[in-house]
Amino acid sequence: MSSNSWATIMATLRFSSLRLGPVRLTYFGMIRSIYNYVYKFHHTHCGNYLIPSVYLSTCMNSWERVVKAMEISTPDRVPLYEMHIPPVIASRILRKPTSSILVHNPEAVFTLMMENGLSLDKINEYMAEELLTLHRVTGLDWIRVVSAYTRRPEILKKIDEHVWVVDGRRCKWSGFSLWDIDEPISYNPDVIIEFCRSSTVEVDSKIFEVLRHLVRKVKGEFFLSFDADGSWGPIVSNPNLLKHVLIWMYKRPDAVKALIEFNVKYALDVGKWAIDEGADAIQMCVDYGNKLGPWFSPKMFREFIKPALKRQCDTFKRKGAFTVLHSDGNITSILPDIVDAGIDAYQGIDVTAGMSLKQVKEEYGDKICLVGNVDPRILEFGKPEDVMMEVERCLREGGFSGYILSASANISVNTNADNFLLMIDYAKKRGVYAQR
Structure with missing residues (x-):
């Protein structure tokens, strides 16, 4: 004093x-x-708590809170994130019918396009406002900004329950994701190589319309991230292509490298543009594995994927953004190389696949921020006391610095809004670090 x-x-x-x-x-x-x-005079109120100023100078806003955690420092309380709030839960939070929720709900957007003739500008504006309202109401600190709709499909019709024809291709809305059910059954590696080496894909600036809207309204108040990855995400998102690539890694490595190079070039353009628009972080959604482990050996990861991941991390960090890797699955065996590639944060830590927050924290907590790993099964089926115990576990294992609480992987197929909101409210009360 x-x-x-x-x-x-x-x-x-x-x-x-x-x-x-x-x-x-x-x-x-x-x-x-x-x-x-x-x-x-030397304490400050933060939420419902009176906190000694030796712990913090002022109460932080959401952006400050997440940045502190990303920097492996201690914020005023644990930051909160959810990368995919499903429409069923969003509808409960916003007190609207599920059919009127637009974020992560292309079926609702398609219906609006067909029946109401709503303009793309209005659709994107509504999505931005919906995201913002969800985060204000719940108290989440970090907004994963979705890509905007850039054009109306020339052909758009519903042919079956949850099945749509979009510009001649059939898409199915299943598990709260839109799947291309007309994906080719087989791929020719030589055709892939020729296409990747002779083609370029220009970034449509309209994909950033939702981001622009949120930057104008809440830049510096909420932490904003945007998705961009070419290391593996575009491959794992197409199941038939994934099967071929896993074989080509042994038989046609030239095709795999050409495909990843093509995807990375586009991802770099998207990520750099998003940062220029105001994104605080680039989230790379990769899903490098499943419950049994990674899709590939550590040796294969180092040969094909790690160089691409490192290139993305280096580029985005030079632009001033944080780099966040999201992966489902048990990726323990390749995590040393993932960390070495330069990520700032790892979101997921998939408890359903056997990943241990405690173990990952002990091994990498001084190098990267960890984001997770509340069990989505408990969020869906647990009793309130189970949810509170699970939050306590994560707060204990995540530690005071470099940790952001969220569901493990994500809750894209969950429907239990009460438990989701309980997780957030309980974490806000128990996650004030000066009280622990």
Whole structure:
């Protein structure tokens, strides 16, 4: 405490500057008054808690909170994130029908396009506002900004329950994801090589319309991320292509390298543009494995994927953004190489696949920020006390610095809004670090 503070205390005790009249105190009374003064003027309210200023100078906003964690430092309380709030849960939070939720709900968007003729500008504006309202209502700190719709399909019709024809291709809405059910059954590696080496894909600037809207409204208040990956995400998103690539790694490595190079070039363009638009981080959604382990050996990862991942991390970090890797599955065996590639944060830590937050924290907690790993099964089927115990586990294992609480992997197929909201509310109360 500064000498000026002590002088103010003594002046307050001796004189009637606050119109309290002269103060007569015993020794212990004086000590108690000094303590009360220090406590009053050197503590701050954060939520429902009074926190000693030795822990934090001020209450942080959402952006500051997440940045602190990304920097492996200690924020005022644990930051909160959810990368995919499913429409069923969003509808409960916003008190709207599921059919009117637009984010992560292309079926609703297609219906609007067909029946209402709503403009793309309005659709993208509504999605931005929906994302913002969800995060304001729940108290989540980090917004994963979705890509905007850039054009109306020339052909758009519903042919079956949850099955749509979009520009001649059939797509099925299943598991709260849109799947291309007309994906080719087989791929020719020579055709892939020729296409990748002779083609370029220009980034459509309209994909950033939702991001632009949020940057204008809440830049510096909420932490904003945008998706971009070419190392593996575009491959794993197409199941038939994935099967071929896993074989080509042994039989046609030239095709795999050409495909990844093509995808990475596009991802770099998207990521750099998003950063210029105001994104704080680039999230690379990769899904490098499943419950049994990675799709490939560590040797194959180092040969094909690690160089691409490192290139993305280096590029995005040079532009001033954080790099976040999201992966489902048990990726323990390749995690050393993933960390070495330069990621700032790892989201997922898939508890359903056997990943241990405690183990990952012990091994890499001084190098990267960890984001996870509340069990989505407990969020869906657990009792309230189970949810609270699970949050306590994650707070304990995640530690005071470099940790952001979220569901493990994501809750894209969950429907239990009550448990999801309980997770958030309980984490906000129990995750104030000065109280732990």
